[in-house]
Each structure stands twice: as C-alpha cells, then as structure tokens.
Amino acid sequence: MVLPAFALLGSQISVNLGAAIAKHLFPVIGVEGITAFRVGFSALLLLLVFRPWRSALTRRDVVNVLIYGTVMGLMNLLIYRAFARIPIGVAVAIEVTGPLLVALLSSLRPRNIATCALAVVGLCLLLPVRGGERLDPVGVAYAFGAAVCWALYIVFGKRAATLRGGQAVAWGMLVAASFIVPLGSITVDPATLTPPIVLTGMAIAILSSAIPYSLEMLALRGLPQGLYSMLSSAAPAVSAMAALLILDERLSATQWSAIGCIVLASAATAMSARKK
Numbered sequence: 001m002v003l004p005a006f007a008l009l010g011s012q013i014s015v016n017l018g019a020a021i022a023k024h025l026f027p028v029i030g031v032e033g034i035t036a037f038r039v040g041f042s043a044l045l046l047l048l049v050f051r052p053w054r055s056a057l058t059r060r061d062v063v064n065v066l067i068y069g070t071v072m073g074l075m076n077l078l079i080y081r082a083f084a085r086i087p088i089g090v091a092v093a094i095e096v097t098g099p100l101l102v103a104l105l106s107s108l109r110p111r112n113i114a115t116c117a118l119a120v121v122g123l124c125l126l127l128p129v130r131g132g133e134r135l136d137p138v139g140v141a142y143a144f145g146a147a148v149c150w151a152l153y154i155v156f157g158k159r160a161a162t163l164r165g166g167q168a169v170a171w172g173m174l175v176a177a178s179f180i181v182p183l184g185s186i187t188v189d190p191a192t193l194t195p196p197i198v199l200t201g202m203a204i205a206i207l208s209s210a211i212p213y214s215l216e217m218l219a220l221r222g223l224p225q226g227l228y229s230m231l232s233s234a235a236p237a238v239s240a241m242a243a244l245l246i247l248d249e250r251l252s253a254t255q256w257s258a259i260g261c262i263v264l265a266s267a268a269t270a271m272s273a274r275k276k
Contacts (some may be wrong), residue, residue: 004222008231011212011219016088016239018208020246023083025200029188031080036184037201039076042209043170043177050166057171061163068156068168069175075149076209077180078142085139087249089240093126093259094143096235098150099228100265106224115265122261125254154228157220169213237263 022034029037057065082091100119127140160168219228236259243249251259 004219005231007215008219008223008228009234011215012235012238013242014207014215015209015212016092016235016242017246018204018206018212019080019083019088019239020242021200022080022204022208023088023243023247025197025204026080026084028197029192029201031084032077032180032184032186033188033192034184034201034204035077035080036181036188038080038205038208039073039173039177040181040184041202041205042213043173045206045210046166046170046173046214050170052163052167052170055163055167057163061160064156064159065163065168065171066175068153068160069172070179071149071152071156072172072213073176073180075146075153076176077183078149079146082139082142082146085136086143087240087251087255088243088247089236089249089251089259090126090135090255091139091143091146092239093236093262094123094140095146095150096262097123097144098147098152099154101147102151102154115268118268119262119265122258122265125258125261154220157216158228166214166217169217173209173213234263 018038022038025034079091079095082095096119100116127135157168157172160172162168163171219231223231240249240251240256240259244251
C-alpha cells in the first residue's frame with residue numbers, strides 16, 4: 001500500500017499547487033474560464049498519453065465513465081467557485097466531508113466513527129455557527145456541493161479504475177470537458193486570452209488535473225475505498241499550506257485547529273487500517 005499512498009500524496013500536492021496558481025487568474029478570465037482551461041487541456045493531454053480508444057468499453061464501463069466524468073467536471077467547477085469566495089484551505093476542509101461520508105459508510109466500526117467525529121468537530125470549528133470568522137455562505141454551499149461530487153467521484157472512480165492504464169481517467173476527463181469547455185467559452189472574453197494566460201492555463205491543467213487524476217487512479221486501484229477516503233482528508237492541510245506560500249492566504253488559529261482535527265482524524269484511520 002506504500003506506493004498508492006505516496007501517489008495520493010503527490011496528487012494532493014500537485015492539485016493544490018495548481019489551485020493556488022489558478023486563483024491568481026480568477027479576476028482575469030473568471031472561474032468558468034479557468035475550469036475550462038483545466039479540464040479542456042487535461043482531456044487533450046490524457047487522450048494523447050493514454051489513447052483510451054485502443055480498448056473497447058463494455059456497456060457497464062460506459063455508464064461508470066459517464067457518471068465518473070460528470071461528477072469530475074462538476075467537482076472542478078464547484079470547488080473553484082468556492083475558492084473564489086472563501087480561503088482555499090477552508091474550502092477543501094469542507095469538501096473532504098464527501099470522502100469522510102464514504103469512509104463512514106465503508107466501515108461502521110466504533111473506532112472509525114470516533115475519528116470521523118473528530119473530523120466533524122473540525123468542520124464545526126470552520127463554519128461560522130457562533131459568529132466566528134464569517135464565511136461567504138454561497139462559497140460554503142459551493143464547497144459542500146463539491147463534497148457531494150467528491151464522494152460520488154470516489155465510488156464511481158473505484159468502479160472505473162478496473163479499466164486498463166489511464167483509460168478511465170482519460171475518458172472521464174473527456175466527458176467533463178464536453179460540458180465544462182463550452183461553458184467556459186461562453187463566459188470568457190477572447191481578448192483576455194494572451195499567450196502568457198494560455199501558457200499558465202496549460203500549466204494549471206497539468207498540475208491540477210492531468211498529474212493528480214492519473215496518480216489518483218493508481219491510488220484507487222491499490223487502496224481500500226475507506227482508507228483512500230480518509231487519507232484524502234489530509235488535503236486541507238496541503239491546501240492551506242499551498243495557499244499560504246503562494247497567495248499569502250492566512251488562516252486564523254481556530255481555522256488551523258479545525259484543519260488539524262481533520263488531519264488527525266485521517267491519520268488515526270490510516271493507522272487503524274494498517275493494523276487490520
């Protein structure tokens with residue numbers, strides 16, 4: 001399980017580095033434009049690298065890939081909308097409630113329920129339920145929408161991961177691009193698409209989608225679904241650090257404590273799975 005676990009860590013570092021860079025471009029070409037760059041270029045790269053058409057898909061594979069690609073596209077769009085309104089680390093902390101739900105449903109043992117409860121405590125610290133650090137409610141809603149998509153992504157990604165090589169992620173990204181790219185093309189002013197912006201968009205696509213989704217396919221094949229979900233819960237800490245280093249996006253002590261609770265819950269479940 002060591003290689004799949006490192007693949008998942010590499011995926012988290014890459015995707016959050018790309019997200020922090022992408023946030024710089026939100027005022028220039030908008031959330032939909034950045035998402036279109038990310039998904040569109042990633043689809044092209046993955047199709048060229050993996051050439052998924054070399055193997056035929058069964059009817060069941062087609063259904064799984066269609067759902068997998070749809071939730072992948074929506075997850076990208078919703079989390080970028082959340083990033084535009086609330087801090088990246090906070091948005092990702094809310095988003096990981098999706099994997100946490102999958103982990104809880106995968107194993108209802110008291111130990112796992114306790115660690116999920118710790119993650120819920122962290123989530124409660126993040127949300128402005130008692131007049132703490134106020135968060136944009138629309139941004140919070142987008143983050144929770146991305147959480148639902150992440151949960152579905154894990155379930156259907158696990159099913160699609162039975163396809164050989166990167167076939168699943170290439171077809172899935174093409175499905176995502178089929179509706180995300182047209183949406184982005186409608187909202188972006190062509191005059192803003194200067195060569196530096198286009199090159200940056202390509203870099204974001206590689207960092208945020210092409211690399212991480214390929215690594216996640218390796219992780220999904222090698223890790224149990226529940227363990228994958230809980231290891232993914234460490235993403236808020238990686239996201240917050242990337243936002244701090246690149247965007248100087250500073251969180252309060254309460255928000256860092258909340259993220260710490262979620263990361264501890266992830267670590268506890270990972271150790272529990274290792275002892276099984």
